[in-house]
Amino acid sequence: MIFKPFSKKQKTALKWWAEPETKYFDAIICDGAVRSGKTLCMSLGFVLWAAASFDGADFAICGKTITSLKRNVVVPLIRTVKSLGFNCIEKPSANYVDISLDGIGCNRFYFFGGKDEGSASLIQGMTLSGVLLDEVALMPRSFVEQAIARCSVTGSKLWFNCNPENPAHWFYREWICKKDEKNALYLHFTMNDNPSLTDDIRKRYERLYSGVFYERFVLGKWTRTDGLVYPMFKRNKHIAEPVDDCTEYCISCDYGTVNPSSFGLWGKCGDVWYRLKEYYYDARKEGLSRTDEEHYRELCNLAGEFPIKTIIIDPSAASMIACIERHGRFKVLRADNRVLVGIQRTSEAITSGKIMISPSCHDIIREFSLYCWDEGSYSDAPKKENDHAMDDMRYFVMAKIAGDKMSGFFAYSARRK
Numbered sequence: 001m002i003f004k005p006f007s008k009k010q011k012t013a014l015k016w017w018a019e020p021e022t023k024y025f026d027a028i029i030c031d032g033a034v035r036s037g038k039t040l041c042m043s044l045g046f047v048l049w050a051a052a053s054f055d056g057a058d059f060a061i062c063g064k065t066i067t068s069l070k071r072n073v074v075v076p077l078i079r080t081v082k083s084l085g086f087n088c089i090e091k092p093s094a095n096y097v098d099i100s101l102d103g104i105g106c107n108r109f110y111f112f113g114g115k116d117e118g119s120a121s122l123i124q125g126m127t128l129s130g131v132l133l134d135e136v137a138l139m140p141r142s143f144v145e146q147a148i149a150r151c152s153v154t155g156s157k158l159w160f161n162c163n164p165e166n167p168a169h170w171f172y173r174e175w176i177c178k179k180d181e182k183n184a185l186y187l188h189f190t191m192n193d194n195p196s197l198t199d200d201i202r203k204r205y206e207r208l209y210s211g212v213f214y215e216r217f218v219l220g221k222w223t224r225t226d227g228l229v230y231p232m233f234k235r236n237k238h239i240a241e242p243v244d245d246c247t248e249y250c251i252s253c254d255y256g257t258v259n260p261s262s263f264g265l266w267g268k269c270g271d272v273w274y275r276l277k278e279y280y281y282d283a284r285k286e287g288l289s290r291t292d293e294e295h296y297r298e299l300c301n302l303a304g305e306f307p308i309k310t311i312i313i314d315p316s317a318a319s320m321i322a323c324i325e326r327h328g329r330f331k332v333l334r335a336d337n338r339v340l341v342g343i344q345r346t347s348e349a350i351t352s353g354k355i356m357i358s359p360s361c362h363d364i365i366r367e368f369s370l371y372c373w374d375e376g377s378y379s380d381a382p383k384k385e386n387d388h389a390m391d392d393m394r395y396f397v398m399a400k401i402a403g404d405k406m407s408g409f410f411a412y413s414a415r416r417k
Contacts, residue, residue, distance in 0.1 A: 009193040010037050014045040016185055017157065018052070025185040027158035029175060032189030032220035035197060035205065038161045039134060043077045046132045046159050047086070047099055047109070053155055055105035057129040062147055064138045065113040066095060073134050074111060114143035129153040137162035141170050158184075164222040168378040172222050190220050210351050212373075212380075213344055225373035225380045229343060229390070232351050233368045240356045242269035246276075250310045251303060252335070252396035254388045255317035258283055261295055262363065262388040265302050266396055273400065274356045277302060280363035280389065292323040300329070312399045314391070335395035336402075340380055342394035345402040354401050355393075364389035 006014065013030055016022040030038040043061070050059055063069025074097070078088050081099060089098045100106035112123050114133075120142040128150040136144060148158060160175065167173075179186045191202050206218055210232040215223040246267030254262045260282040267276045279302045283289040290298075299311070311324055315334035324332050336342065349355045357364060370386035382390075 004196050006041065007037070007193045007195050009187055009189060010041040012185075013038065013041040013187055015048070017045070017049040022185055025157075025183055027160065027182060027184035028187070029179060029184050030161040030187045030189060031164055031176065031222075032187075032193075033191050034163055034217045035194060035201075036189035036191050036220070037194035037196065038189050039073060040076060040080065042159055042161050043073050043132060043134070044080055046130070047077065047081055049157065050107045050109075050130060051086075051099070051101055051105065054107055054129050054153075057107050057153065058127065059107060059109045060112055060123060060126070060128050060131040060147060060150065061109050061134070062112045062114050062123075062131060062139070062143075063134045065115050066111055067113075069111055069113060069134060112147070114139035114147070116140060117142050119143045120146040123147050123150060126150045127152060129156045130159065132159040133161070135162050136160045137165045137169055137171050144171070160184075164216045164220060166378070166380050167222040167224055169222070176222075188220060191218070208348055208351060210347060213347055224375070226375050227372060228369070229371045229373060229382050230347060230350060230368055232347060235365070238350060238353075238356055239359050239365065240274075241358055242267060242272075242274045242276075242356075244269050246274070249306045249308050250312060250396070250400060251299065251308055251330075252392040252399070253299070253311060253313040253317070253320070254392040254395070255295065255314060255320040256283070256388065257289060260284075260388040261290075262392045263299055263302055264361070264364065264389065264392050264396060265306065265308075266400070267306070272354060272356055273396075274358060275361050275364060275393070276358050278361045278363060278389065292320050295320060296323050296327065299324070303330075310399075312392075312395050314395060333399055336398040337391075337395065338398075339382070339394075342398050343382070346394050346397045349397050349401050355397065361389075364393060 013028065016025065016028055030042055032038065050057065061069065061073060063073060078097060082088055085101065087100045091097065095111040096108055098106050098108050113119060117140050119140065123146055131147045131151055133139065133144060133147060151158060162171065175182060175184065176186060191197055191205065209217050212223055212225050215221045246269050248268040250266050252264045252266065260280060263279040264275050265277040266273050279298045281290060309331055310333050311330045312333045312335050313321060314337055321332055324330055367386045367389045371390045372383055374381045374383045
């Protein structure tokens with residue numbers, strides 16, 4: 001593998017443990033913009049430090065999940081260290097790799113996923129000489145603190161990297177704000193710290209994000225969510241009818257009994273999905289609840305004669321799912337209902353022009369102007385009001401757009417000439 005020259009900040013992340021002015025730190029924290037070159041430099045520096053400092057020691061490399069960790073960190077890391085002459089013996093079923101150089105010494109690197117509070121038990125009881133926590137802000141505090149507690153070997157060091165979140169996040173408050181107290185070296189990255197990014201790619205990211213996601217992922221700021229969730233939505237830009245016949249159709253559903261039910265009919269024209277029609281029923285406003293069968297009849301009316309194959313619906317709507325499946329007309333796809341990830345992907349879809357709204361869809365247009373962040377929350381969360389069309393749109397985006405070309409844009413690409 002041939003690298004472009006590292007930036008000054010990348011070099012620091014790579015070899016801080018060997019430099020006289022920084023090697024006394026117990027930890028390193030790298031945060032900032034996406035695609036700024038944090039992960040590769042830090043993971044490579046982690047292995048080089050381990051090889052120079054220990055022989056026959058155990059280490060941990062941790063991510064949100066094992067799958068994302070292997071894809072984003074382990075695979076490119078092993079490819080890189082092999083190109084530098086290291087020997088790697090992988091044990092995928094046991095989630096570790098042994099790395100040595102010219103047969104002299106061998107260190108073992110275990111892989112862990114810190115997806116929830118129960119993950120802390122996976123790493124409990126180990127004795128480690130160091131830990132690398134990739135995307136640490138996405139992991140529960142209990143897991144991170146358990147991993148840190150495992151590093152009891154003399155000379156052990158802690159390695160953290162992440163993209164910014166809410167400034168009320170525990171990692172920001174306990175580690176970045178207290179970096180001096182923790183004896184941690186803090187490096188803040190921007191896209192300009194990654195020489196491998198061309199100006200065109202950098203501008204593409206700047207166009208892709210807006211609002212709080214632009215502040216965090218492009219500018220690299222720990223920014224509080226406030227105001228509208230989708231400030232990028234503009235009536236004069238995102239409200240339109242398709243100019244040609246659609247080639248694919250589906251319906252997304254946010255089902256409610258007391259709360260409103262919102263169903264959206266979507267049609268794909270070229271590379272753009274249009275919300276063509278919608279059904280929105282507010283039982284409180286109407287003073288009368290509808291049964292699942294009554295909602296199903298409205299679903300059929302919305303589908304009309306369109307060749308609808310898939311109904312995307314919140315997996316928690318068990319009774320409505322059962323009703324749809326009982327009739328056998330439509331295939332049910334249980335939605336990915338992660339809120340923040342869904343909002344991020346929907347923001348990208350709106351900004352890039354992947355979705356448009358028909359002027360006849362009055363309820364989703366109304367909710368765009370009302371759907372806002374809960375400024376009183378200590379974590380990123382939208383207010384649970386004026387959110388039903390917003391939710392069914394989010395389910396649609398996660399099912400039909402997030403897995404399409406946009407997902408490939410975020411895939412890891414090796415830093416080569």
